[in-house]
Amino acid sequence: MNFLRLTLVFCFCASLLGCDEWAGWDIERPSDEARVILDATPFIQPQRVCVDPASVDAPADAELVDGQLCVWDMFSGAVPEGMRFSDVSSCEAPWTQGPPWFAKPARVYESPASLLDDEAWVAEATWVQEQVHAVGCGCCHASSSESGNTSGFDFDAPGVWTDTMTNAQLIMSGGYNDLHRLFGEVPVEDNHGFARSETLFPSTDPARLKAFFESEFERRGGTAEDIAESDAAFLALFGQVIEDRSECVAEFEGVDSDGVVYWNGDDSVRQILLMEVDADTPAFPPNLDRPEGTLWALYVDFEGTPIENGALRIGEVPDGTTQMVPENGPAPVLEDGVTYSIFAARDIMAGRVLNCTFTYSAGN
Numbered sequence: 001m002n003f004l005r006l007t008l009v010f011c012f013c014a015s016l017l018g019c020d021e022w023a024g025w026d027i028e029r030p031s032d033e034a035r036v037i038l039d040a041t042p043f044i045q046p047q048r049v050c051v052d053p054a055s056v057d058a059p060a061d062a063e064l065v066d067g068q069l070c071v072w073d074m075f076s077g078a079v080p081e082g083m084r085f086s087d088v089s090s091c092e093a094p095w096t097q098g099p100p101w102f103a104k105p106a107r108v109y110e111s112p113a114s115l116l117d118d119e120a121w122v123a124e125a126t127w128v129q130e131q132v133h134a135v136g137c138g139c140c141h142a143s144s145s146e147s148g149n150t151s152g153f154d155f156d157a158p159g160v161w162t163d164t165m166t167n168a169q170l171i172m173s174g175g176y177n178d179l180h181r182l183f184g185e186v187p188v189e190d191n192h193g194f195a196r197s198e199t200l201f202p203s204t205d206p207a208r209l210k211a212f213f214e215s216e217f218e219r220r221g222g223t224a225e226d227i228a229e230s231d232a233a234f235l236a237l238f239g240q241v242i243e244d245r246s247e248c249v250a251e252f253e254g255v256d257s258d259g260v261v262y263w264n265g266d267d268s269v270r271q272i273l274l275m276e277v278d279a280d281t282p283a284f285p286p287n288l289d290r291p292e293g294t295l296w297a298l299y300v301d302f303e304g305t306p307i308e309n310g311a312l313r314i315g316e317v318p319d320g321t322t323q324m325v326p327e328n329g330p331a332p333v334l335e336d337g338v339t340y341s342i343f344a345a346r347d348i349m350a351g352r353v354l355n356c357t358f359t360y361s362a363g364n
């Protein structure tokens, strides 16, 4: 299936009638059923899903593990080039890992239709579409994946699909601002050759993907203001991750002499980390949510009940939770007089309630 080509054929046939390839393109809002997953389901931890390669028509050269095609079922995961991510994933996990709201994709820029006669442009634009079809991002940004949720912009919009992106979004997509790395990445060797270190969208050829988005930005006369807008968007997302951590306000936040974790307010949390004092602030899974220097990490399973303020002692692993660090073995014992960092959030990368340093006092 190739949307651009189909569209071209359609336009050619319809040209006598006065073709408008955008007519009839209308993205529906997700169903109530989909809304439950998008809005009301906590972050589902990334899992490696393995299927029989024949059952999904995997390409002959796809990398297999013990005869199985294995894929990280998450927003930055990928299937082999040429396949669709939705061939292997229901999109349920990625849907819990990205912005849940519906922003109806619209044509925000009008490129000349003659661009579709430019074979070189069409080849690059089609290749970028195919890259996105192969990754978890397509679950929310590519209508032809038929996941039931296309939000923000649509890689499968008819004609010049980049018309659904703002200039700021074009430059973001090409990985212009390094802060995008805080979204984390599946190691390229476990991700069917798709890297997410250089560009926002994972790609088997990041330089080519970057060049496409940058040339789109230039073709449309993108400005320094657009770049500033994209930088501001990243800062809004990650400002809290890069800012310095301060001391816990003893009365309201920290870990008491019994090892009980407490914070300000009534929020309950799904992620708690005890870290060395100078560890980085957690960012996105799978590689940045438990930074180096994490001593203990407890995650509430997506079906489990979140932890209430003051209800958990460091080292406890209640039903419906998983101790992620250490993966095996007991939690570390808090040492009197040692300064640690403590972090807690309502969900993975959402609603941080605690990120400060405290000096443990065993009391007496």
Ligand code: HEC
Binding pocket: 075, 076, 094, 095, 096, 097, 098, 099, 100, 101, 102, 103, 136, 137, 138, 139, 140, 141, 151, 152, 153, 169, 172, 173, 200, 201, 202, 233
């Ligand atoms: C759960 C669905 C979902 C997934 C998965 C998802 N996104 Fe999005 N994305 C959204 C929504 C919703 C928006 C916000 C649209 C709006 O409000 O304009 C958005 C916005 C964006 C923006 C524009 C941000 C801005 O400030 O304008 C970019 C770029 C983007 N996503 C890239 C990606 C990439 C890259 C991936 C995969 C690594 C991805 N998205 C995965 C739903 C998703």
